[in-house]
Amino acid sequence: MTQKIFDCVILGAGPAGMNAALYCARANLDCALVDISAIGGAPMNYLEIENYLGFNKINTFDLCEKFEQHIDNFNIQKYPYCEIEKIDLTKDIKKIKTTEKEFLAKSIIIATGASPKKLDIKGEEEARGKGVSYCAICDGNFYKDKIVCVVGGGNSALEEAIYLSNIAKKVYLIHRRNEFRADKILQERIKQIENVEFVLNAQCKEILLDNKVYGLKIEQNGIEKIIETDGIFPYIGLSANIDYFHSQLELTPDGFILTDENMKTNLDGVYAIGDIRNTPLRQVITAVSDGAIAGVNVSKYVLNSEKIEIKK
Ligand SMILES: Cc1cc2nc3c(=O)[nH]c(=O)nc-3n(C[C@H](O)[C@H](O)[C@H](O)COP(=O)(O)OP(=O)(O)OC[C@H]3O[C@@H](n4cnc5c(N)ncnc54)[C@H](O)[C@@H]3O)c2cc1C
Structure with a gap:
């Protein structure tokens, strides 16, 4: 039996992948949506979004559910919990070997997102699951009436600090600069919260733990200090999830995939x-x-490729 060739395989079923699948399916492409985890993407790891047009505030689970319900109206084959083992993007027909099955596809859309960057300091690896977490919504509840540190100065750090301030007794917001780069609206909101204390111009040096985290060593204005804390939540930026593709694709110096406007x-x-x-x-x-842009361009590419012979 000859193996099925999908018009498009989309890797990653977050907001980007789901919308690409919608546009591909509406153009009548036969597509598969593959994710290492559940359908939904990064929004499944936090609580609310306040800057998605049309919703003053929406619960991220509800939003992802709406996205999925929308794509379920179309012939999109979903493969959650499917881990990539090997991938070859260089030929006309792309090959993706996963734990579940091997996919062949005329085109691929990579939508595997990015993961939180590590602080890269002593103690961080050992402290993972023992007081260091990269997901406040997943682990915040363990810190009821405790002291936590959030590290970072962007929107995610401030949003998570605000979220944790409703659970923890005290939140230290530690940032290496003397001002935040988060949206002004978030900065204004966090200033009103009594149990959030800013620790600015501070570099994280070491996570202190015995069986679990008990402190964070920082250097502030040249002086080393220890902040006593039960939990540390780093939100210092993202690195691209490119494990399987990096050797085959052109990347930016910081490791994100380089694309054109299409x-x-x-x-x-x-x-x-x-x-x-x-x-x-x-x-x-x-x-x-x-x-949306990728969906439209992939449809054109697949239509065009049908006119020329594709080499396996
Ligand atoms: C704490 C936090 C708060 C945020 N708050 C907001 C906000 O308020 N408003 C806003 O607009 N944005 C917010 N964002 C950003 C937003 O969530 C992302 O920009 C958006 O989810 C990106 O979508 P994506 O589809 O590109 O990637 P993701 O949503 O990250 O989805 C990627 C998908 O790929 C899958 N994947 C990863 N590796 C593989 C692999 N090897 N094989 C198969 N699948 C794989 C993942 O499981 C995931 O489902 C926030 C992000 C964080 C972390």
Whole structure:
């Protein structure tokens, strides 16, 4: 029996991947949506979004559910919990070997997002799960009436500090500069919260733990200090989830996939969208927008490739 060739396989079922799938399916492409985890993406790890047009405030689970319900109206084959083992993007027909099955595809859209950067300091690895967490919504509840540190100065850090201030007794917000780069509206909001204390111009040096975290060593204005804390939540930026693709694709110096304005990478039939690419803004709205652009361009590519012979 000959193996099925999908018109497009989309890797990553976050907002970008889901919207790409929607646009591909509406153009009548036969597509598969593959994710190492559940359908939904990064928004499943936090609580609310207040900057998605049309909703003053929406619960992220509700938003992802709406996204999924929408794509379920179309013939999109979903493969959650499917781990990539090997991938070859260089030929006309792309091959993706996963734990579940091998996919062949005329085109690929990479939408595997980005993961939180590590602090890269002593104690961080050992402290993971023992007081260091990269997801306040997942682990925040363990810190009821305790002391926590959030590290970072962007929107995510401030949002998570605000979230944790409702659970923990005290939140230290530690930032290496003397001002935050988060939206002004968040900065104004966090200043009103009594149990959040700013620790500015501070570098994290070491996480102190015995069986669990009990402190964070910082250097502030040249002086070393220890902040007694039960939990540490680093939100200092993102690195692209490119494990399987990096050797085959052109990347930016900081490791994100380089695309043109049509979301095309350096390889024919390979597109990248959302947080994983060289985008100036990593948000749900920009991710879904990338998905739409890629969906339309992939449809053109597949139509065009049907006119020429594809080599396996
Ligand atoms: C704490 C936090 C708060 C945020 N708050 C907001 C906000 O208020 N408003 C806003 O607009 N944005 C917010 N964002 C950013 C927003 O969530 C992202 O920009 C958006 O989710 C990017 O979508 P994406 O589809 O590109 O990637 P993701 O949502 O990250 O989805 C990527 C998907 O790829 C999957 N994947 C990863 N590796 C593989 C692999 N090897 N194989 C298969 N699948 C894989 C993942 O499981 C995931 O489902 C926030 C992010 C964080 C972390």
